[in-house]
Amino acid sequence: MTDAQERVRPSGVWATAVGVARVRALETERENALFRDPLAQAFATAGGLWPSSSPLPGDEAARRRRMGVALSIVIRTKFLDDLLQQAAASGVRQVVVLGAGMDSRAFRMDWPEGTRLFEVDTAAPLDFKESVLCRERAVARCERITVAVDLREDWPGALAAAGHDRAAPTVWIAEGLLIYLPEDAVELLLARISAQSAPGSRMGLTLGSRGVIERFGADAVPGSAASMWISEMPDDPVGWLAGHGWEACCHTLRERAAAYGRPISTPPQHEERPGGLISAVRRRSASPFPG
Ligand SMILES: C[S@@+](CC[C@H](N)C(=O)[O-])C[C@H]1O[C@@H](n2cnc3c(N)ncnc32)[C@H](O)[C@@H]1O
Known part of the structure; x- marks a missing residue:
């Protein structure tokens, strides 16, 4: 083990990012993978x-969960890969990945020339990631800029200092983040x-569907991802986003899974409302507040 790995071991909420990487590694091994994340x-x-x-x-129930x-x-990875491709095709050249964790889209996706991709997360996961990227001699396929900041602090200031231009369109990703x-x-x-x-x-955006914390979190193993989930999607995600100036479209996991050829075979056990996976477009100008 290298010095860098000794210093930064996955812990707390960012350890969940390594768990996500494990799932993507398993998917990458499948013959009919929905994406490949080398x-x-x-x-x-x-x-x-x-x-x-x-x-x-x-037990069996925990395994199924x-x-x-x-x-x-x-499914959410594929959904957001497609959304990013569509944004690039529409001419957007700034990408901001909030709570980036081990997201490797800068390395595994094709980006038009001139694309700048900002990865925002706290310092520990970004350090850990850097040590792995160095060892793998990974080369980004766009201009990749990391921004180490806590999203509860002044991250817009840190992002601007890193070169983000708020006057130009941006595509934002918050994947597996808001639930924490x-x-x-x-x-x-x-x-x-x-x-x-x-x-x-x-x-x-990905949002925890209504009731997911009660269903998954109640008997979650301490320290597991589900034990740290604290927020679910609002009752009316489209209205919520409209209030912030976004035209949003909501999808359920079940509907997207079927569309991608991975239908969920179990019947829905709970009322399923749309809202887990959100895509949105901004039509009106940004308000200057809050900074
Ligand atoms: C489940 S992981 C998802 C990582 C990545 N978006 C993905 O899907 O591969 C959640 C990530 O959010 C980050 N995160 C959670 N709270 C944060 C905060 N307050 N500020 C910055 N990052 C945060 C964690 O460090 C972690 O990397």
Whole structure:
């Protein structure tokens, strides 16, 4: 193990990013993979999650819940890959990945010339990621800029200092992030994203569906991702986003999974409303507040 890995071991909320990488590594091995993430295995290995031979704790119900979470990660990854491609095709050249974790889209996707991709997360996961990227000699396929900041602090200032231009359209991704933030922090985050978004900007969000915390979190293993979930989607995500100046479209996991040829075979056990996967376009100018 290198010095850098000794210093930064996955812990707390950012350890979940390594768990996500493990799921992407497993998907990458499938013949009919919905995406290929060649760096995911290196992240999972460095974080001690690969190879994963020992059975995880829990009964059959816990195993099924974990499989459900893994499928949701695969589907949301494909959903956001497509959204980013559409944004690039529409001419957007700034990408901001909020709570980037081990997201490797800068390395695995094709980007038009002139694309700048900002990865925003706290310092520990970004350091860990850098050590793996160095070892793998990974080369980004666009201009990649990391911004180490806590999203509860003045991240718009840090992003601007790193070169983000709020006068030009941006495509924002918040994948597997909002569920870990309290509701007031989600609200502030969205207001700040909106204030940095020129007309023509786009956004892809994943939201915890209603009731997911009760279903998954109640008997979650302490320290597991589900044990740290704290917020779910609002009752009316389209209205919520419209209030922030976005024209949004909501999709359920089940509907997207079917569209991608991975239908969920179990019948819905709970009322399913749209809203887990959100794409949005900004039509009006950004308000100058909050900064
Ligand atoms: C489940 S991971 C998802 C990572 C990545 N978006 C993906 O889907 O591969 C959640 C990420 O959000 C980041 N995160 C959570 N709270 C944060 C905060 N307050 N500020 C910055 N990053 C945060 C964590 O560090 C972690 O990398």
